[in-house]
Amino acid sequence: PASARARVPVPSATPKPAHLAGSSKDAQTSLEIYFPAPAGIDDEHAARLLLAVLLQQKLDVVRERLGASYGVQIAHESRVGPGLLHIYGELVPARAGAALAAVLESIATFDQTEDFLSNFVRARRALLQQLLLRGSDVLEYELAFVARHRLPVNYFDELAKRVASLRPDDVRRAAREVAPQNRVILLRGRRDYVTAAYAHAGISNVQWIR
Numbered sequence: 001p002a003s004a005r006a007r008v009p010v011p012s013a014t015p016k017p018a019h020l021a022g023s024s025k026d027a028q029t030s031l032e033i034y035f036p037a038p039a040g041i042d043d044e045h046a047a048r049l050l051l052a053v054l055l056q057q058k059l060d061v062v063r064e065r066l067g068a069s070y071g072v073q074i075a076h077e078s079r080v081g082p083g084l085l086h087i088y089g090e091l092v093p094a095r096a097g098a099a100l101a102a103v104l105e106s107i108a109t110f111d112q113t114e115d116f117l118s119n120f121v122r123a124r125r126a127l128l129q130q131l132l133l134r135g136s137d138v139l140e141y142e143l144a145f146v147a148r149h150r151l152p153v154n155y156f157d158e159l160a161k162r163v164a165s166l167r168p169d170d171v172r173r174a175a176r177e178v179a180p181q182n183r184v185i186l187l188r189g190r191r192d193y194v195t196a197a198y199a200h201a202g203i204s205n206v207q208w209i210r
Contacts (some may be wrong), residue, residue, distance in 0.1 A: 015039035016181055022188040029096040029189030029197060030088070031072065033103070035178045037083035042151045044191070045078065047174035052076040052085065053123040054171060056180075058106035059087070066098055080148060085178060093193040097200025100187070104201060107178055120168050126210045131160040163173065 037048060037089045052074050059072045072089035110116070134156070135141075146155050185203075187194045198206050 017205075020184065020186045020189075020205050021194045021198065021206050021208045022186065022210070023194070023208070026189055026190050027093075028070070029093045029187060029193050031091050031096070031100065031103070032186040033087040034184040034186075035085040037076070037078075037085060037181050038178055039082050040080060041078060041151060044174050046159055047166060047170045048076050048085070048177075049159075050124055050127055050163060050166055051171050051174045051178070053127050054110055054119060055087075055107060057119055057123060058110050059103060061102060061106060066095065066102055067092070069087035072099070072103060078100045078145075078149070091197075093189055096187070096189070096193055100185075100197050101201040104180075108180070111172055111175070117168065120171065123164060124163060127163050128160060129163040131156060131163060137184040143176075 039045075056074050059074060063071050070090045070092075072087060072091075074083050074085065074087045077083055087103065089099075113119075142156050143153075145151070146153055152158070187197055195206075198204070
């Protein structure tokens, strides 16, 4: 929810992870992870978008193999001010710890598996299709985007070209922004489930918020 996101602190200039917990009576345990990104649009924009697609492939394991969530999603949010990479989803309370651990491991090891190169090619193709086959329904969004960031009107055409030219090392450079010290994690749900989830993931420095 927007109200919860508004209370999440922005990491300081000297990054260190923040692990937050909130108590609620909701049936599920909600997970949100934030990684800050630079303000505006820069040369890493294409690589960040591709990183998000690659990480989404890895995060699907939480639902498909663990059965511990109803789907964990990821979105890169570009803003005039500081941007962010936002991971969010609803977790099965009794398996929230396994889900959180799997999410963090997926982020940390996304490029360390044998199928990384094939995953990279598949993710790049999917992102290219999204950019090249976009319909008229996204035109209003694109016009607002280029106006907000003061970009050329053909920015999305150029973005597709940049995505097509990306190499694995480009995404690895962008992935430095999702290092553990940059993350802000927020878990909300029944206090006993949230406490157990953090413990299962090996995280002890947890701050409870209202």
